[in-house]
Amino acid sequence: MKPGHGEVLIAEGDVELAEDEQRLVEEFRRQLDEGLWAAVPMLDAAGRRQAHMVKTFEDVPRDADRVIFFPRAAGGR
Amino acid sequence: MLLALVATALVAVALLSEELLPRIEEMWQRHRARRQLAPVMPYDPGRERRAEARARSLLRSCVNEEEWAMYRDLGFIRVWGNQSDGPVDADSTGGAAYAYLIYPHRAIVAYLAQTHRLLNEYCVAFPDETRPYGSARLPDSDDVLAKWMALTGDEKRLISTANMHLPGRQLDPAKVKRDLWRLSQWERARMRDAAQRSPTSTPLDTSN
Numbered sequence: 001m002k003p004g005h006g007e008v009l010i011a012e013g014d015v016e017l018a019e020d021e022q023r024l025v026e027e028f029r030r031q032l033d034e035g036l037w038a039a040v041p042m043l044d045a046a047g048r049r050q051a052h053m054v055k056t057f058e059d060v061p062r063d064a065d066r067v068i069f070f071p072r073a074a075g076g077r
Numbered sequence: 078m079l080l081a082l083v084a085t086a087l088v089a090v091a092l093l094s095e096e097l098l099p100r101i102e103e104m105w106q107r108h109r110a111r112r113q114l115a116p117v118m119p120y121d122p123g124r125e126r127r128a129e130a131r132a133r134s135l136l137r138s139c140v141n142e143e144e145w146a147m148y149r150d151l152g153f154i155r156v157w158g159n160q161s162d163g164p165v166d167a168d169s170t171g172g173a174a175y176a177y178l179i180y181p182h183r184a185i186v187a188y189l190a191q192t193h194r195l196l197n198e199y200c201v202a203f204p205d206e207t208r209p210y211g212s213a214r215l216p217d218s219d220d221v222l223a224k225w226m227a228l229t230g231d232e233k234r235l236i237s238t239a240n241m242h243l244p245g246r247q248l249d250p251a252k253v254k255r256d257l258w259r260l261s262q263w264e265r266a267r268m269r270d271a272a273q274r275s276p277t278s279t280p281l282d283t284s285n
Contacts, residue, residue: 001215007219037227048141049141050229053226070215070219075202075238076240
């Protein structure tokens with residue numbers, strides 16, 4: 001998510017391919033280094049959708065179809 | 078005589094040139110700079126609408142069908158709270174079910190599900206820290222999705238990050254109560270529709 005733009009595709013690839021995975025890992029780290037939060041939308045045990053916050057690439061389930069980066073939350077007014 | 082005047086003029090020009098030339102050059106540069114067109118980003122009136130359309134599509138693909146319908150019809154999403162003792166910093170709910178109302182670019186409101194008593198407002202923002210001079214805010218639906226992800230993903234962290242206020246600081250409690258009433262009416266209508274759509278279903282057992 002990008003203020004003023006909405007959803008922007010940052011990178012895509014197949015984690016089963018080493019080259020793609022490396023690129024995804026680098027992009028993942030870059031986004032977190034810029035201060036963004038990362039979340040993976042997924043189903044819980046009851047079949048309801050919820051987000052799973054991830055802090056490292058290893059936290060991302062291998063079968064996740066996307067990771068959403070969004071600005072870090074801060075106290076508002 | 079004429080020759081003497083010309084010679085004097087030439088000497089005067091030569092003497093003044095040291096002073097005048099830099100000034101003339103500076104004036105010329107200024108004149109050129111003024112005429113040079115600065116690159117400006119043309120205003121795109123459709124950009125925000127397209128961003129919001131993309132954000133709505135993303136939101137729809139992430140949240141539950143019921144939540145999406147709620148947002149589409151009512152303009153907010155309800156997310157159930159998961160803490161056994163209620164939201165952080167709030168008075169203990171004594172284990173009673175509570176939930177949050179998520180509005181775009183407004184505070185998150187916590188309330189008791191059964192009595193609709195408002196607990197607190199949680200003011201939270203998602204500022205873009207990657208740009209040095211601030212930025213435009215997230216599209217409405219992205220703001221809702223960010224809150225939804227942060228709440229369902231790590232409720233405790235989001236609530237402890239937010240600035241907590243008593244109900245009524247940002248949102249009129251009467252409006253929130255009315256939204257809760259609208260939500261209950263909306264849910265009843267959905268249940269009626271669902272019952273009508275499946276003719277084999279039996280009426281809800283209300284004896285318990």
